[in-house]
Amino acid sequence: xxxxxxxxxxxxxxxxxxxxxxxxxxxxxxxxxxxxxxxxxxxxxxxxxxxxxxxxxxxxxxxxxxxxxxxxxxxxxxxxxxxxxxxxxxxxxxxxxxxxxxxxxxxxxxxxxxxxxxxxxxxxxxxxxxxxxxxxxxxxxxxxxxxxxxxxxxxxxxxxxxxxxxxxxxxxxxxxxxxxxxxxxxxxxxxxxxxxxxxxxxxxxxxxxxxxxxxxxxxxxxxxxxxxxxxxxxxxxxxxxxxxxxxxxxxxxxxxxxxxxxxxxxxxxxxxxxxxxxxxxxxxxxxxxxxxxxxxxxxxxxxxxxxxxxxxxxxxxxxxxxxxxxxxxxxxxxxxxxxxxxxxxxxxxxxxxxxxxxxxxxxxxxxxxxxxxxxxxxxxxxxxxxxxx
Numbered sequence: 001x002x003x004x005x006x007x008x009x010x011x012x013x014x015x016x017x018x019x020x021x022x023x024x025x026x027x028x029x030x031x032x033x034x035x036x037x038x039x040x041x042x043x044x045x046x047x048x049x050x051x052x053x054x055x056x057x058x059x060x061x062x063x064x065x066x067x068x069x070x071x072x073x074x075x076x077x078x079x080x081x082x083x084x085x086x087x088x089x090x091x092x093x094x095x096x097x098x099x100x101x102x103x104x105x106x107x108x109x110x111x112x113x114x115x116x117x118x119x120x121x122x123x124x125x126x127x128x129x130x131x132x133x134x135x136x137x138x139x140x141x142x143x144x145x146x147x148x149x150x151x152x153x154x155x156x157x158x159x160x161x162x163x164x165x166x167x168x169x170x171x172x173x174x175x176x177x178x179x180x181x182x183x184x185x186x187x188x189x190x191x192x193x194x195x196x197x198x199x200x201x202x203x204x205x206x207x208x209x210x211x212x213x214x215x216x217x218x219x220x221x222x223x224x225x226x227x228x229x230x231x232x233x234x235x236x237x238x239x240x241x242x243x244x245x246x247x248x249x250x251x252x253x254x255x256x257x258x259x260x261x262x263x264x265x266x267x268x269x270x271x272x273x274x275x276x277x278x279x280x281x282x283x284x285x286x287x288x289x290x291x292x293x294x295x296x297x298x299x300x301x302x303x304x305x306x307x308x309x310x311x312x313x314x315x316x317x318x319x320x321x322x323x324x325x326x327x328x329x330x331x332x333x334x335x336x337x338x339x340x341x342x343x344x345x346x347x348x349x350x351x352x353x354x355x356x357x358x359x360x361x362x363x364x365x366x367x368x369x370x371x372x373x374x375x376x377x378x379x380x381x382x383x384x385x386x387x388x389x
Contacts, residue, residue: 024049025242027254031151031173035109042110042117042145043124045086045269050261051144053254054208056104056196057168058083058189059149060181061157062120063112070119071131076163076181078138081106083193086141086269095278096320096370100266103197106141109149111162117147167192170200170209208259215249216241216256225325231292235260264293268300275303279310280367283317284324312356316367319349323374326382333386342382350375 026032026049033049060077064070081087084106110116124135132139155178157164166178167189177192179185201209206223213219216238222229238260241253267289275282286304290297297304307313325331326342333339353375356368 024239024257027242027250028247029171029173029251030254031154031168033149033151035146035148035150036144040146040148042108042147043121044108044142044144046265047105047107047144048261048265050258051105051265052107052168054170054203054258054262055102055200056170056193058104058106058193059109059154059166059168060106061109061111061162061164063110063162064116064119065112067119067123070116070123073163074120074123074138075134077108077143078134079186080165080181080189081141081143082137083190084141084143087137089140089273093274095270095274095281096367098274100270102203102262102266103200104193106143107149108143108145110145110147120145165189167196169196203259205263206256206260208255208262210252210255210259213252213256215252219256225328225330228291231260264289264296268296271300271303275306277363278367279307279313279363280316280320280371283307283314284321287317287321310363311359311361312364315352316356316364316371319352319371322349323371323378326378326385327374331385333382336386339382339386343379346375346379346382350379 030053033052036047036049058080060080062070062073062077064073083104085101085104088101110120112119123131124138126132126135151173153173155166155175157180161180163181164179165181165185166175169176176196177189179188181189203209206219207213216234218234218237221227222231222234235257238253238256241249242257244250244253267285271282271285271289274285282303286300286307289300307317322345333342350372353368353372356364357372359365359368
């Protein structure tokens with residue numbers, strides 16, 4: 001399959017996921033985001049409605065009518081893009097145990113005419129040095145740009161002029177700030193984001209801000225690292241729970257639903273960023289993604305193929321997965337026999353890593369050296385992980 005066809009298949013798979021997610025019900029008190037499916041996509045990261053809930057969301061509306069206005073309005077939007085949590089991901093990130101940042105998502109809503117999407121893409125592809133510098137954060141963060149992002153009751157510019165922006169908190173349907181994107185407005189917007197970030201509840205993958213599910217206890221069993229089960233059935237129950245007449249049940253369902261969707265979405269985004277410098281971590285993440293969400297296999301096919309070109313990346317990814325499992329604070333060996341078996345496997349890993357440390361591929365060399373130190377540490381701690389009788 002050609003690279004072009006792979007990319008098209010990748011975008012089609014992501015668009016299908018977006019379309020499915022867009023049809024999901026929304027509990028009272030949360031924005032029902034619209035215009036996030038295939039036909040609305042313009043540029044940047046693919047997202048789903050859940051990516052804009054349970055966090056601080058900044059929407060920048062632009063309406064370019066020609067190339068000049070497209071440049072001006074995108075430059076204004078660029079001043080907001082730096083607030084996106086992904087702007088904190090640098091080129092020097094060591095991906096092996098990196099925790100993806102979250103909390104703020106900046107999206108750009110194209111409110112222009114039928115040709116505005118082409119204008120936007122054209123400007124962002126410009127090779128003009130001055131423009132490229134202004135759009136450096138844009139190109140690094142890849143903020144989602146969709147046509148007409150909104151929700152029922154969303155604020156609108158009083159005078160119809162854009163750029164216009166608004167800020168939404170982790171819950172509620174009332175904006176924390178809404179106004180023009182001039183100097184005064186930008187200062188007010190940044191202040192609103194700062195205040196909203198300080199109020200964000202603690203969040204963890206799959207659960208969001210739910211400390212312990214009260215109405216969907218099956219999720220914990222599904223996510224048990226020692227006995228993982230398919231996620232689909234429990235996810236369907238949670239999705240259905242969003243429409244429950246009991247507001248407490250509906251709220252918990254909404255938070256869990258959004259958390260699961262965000263976990264999947266962030267994992268896809270992570271894979272796209274780490275695959276080129278940390279293929280072993282990407283191999284592990286692809287395995288986890290497709291285990292939890294089998295339908296996502298096509299969405300990351302491009303990256304899976306890229307990993308195949310890196311010698312021993314899959315082998316390193318398998319090792320890394322085992323090290324992640326055994327180093328988890330909650331992991332315990334059933335008995336001394338299991339501990340001895342793990343130690344023996346760690347010994348084999350160490351020998352294998354010795355060979356990989358001399359690989360001609362520098363990325364493989366670096367990964368092997370990094371994993372070797374983790375193997376050494378585990379060989380010291382595994383004996384202490386035996387369950388006390």
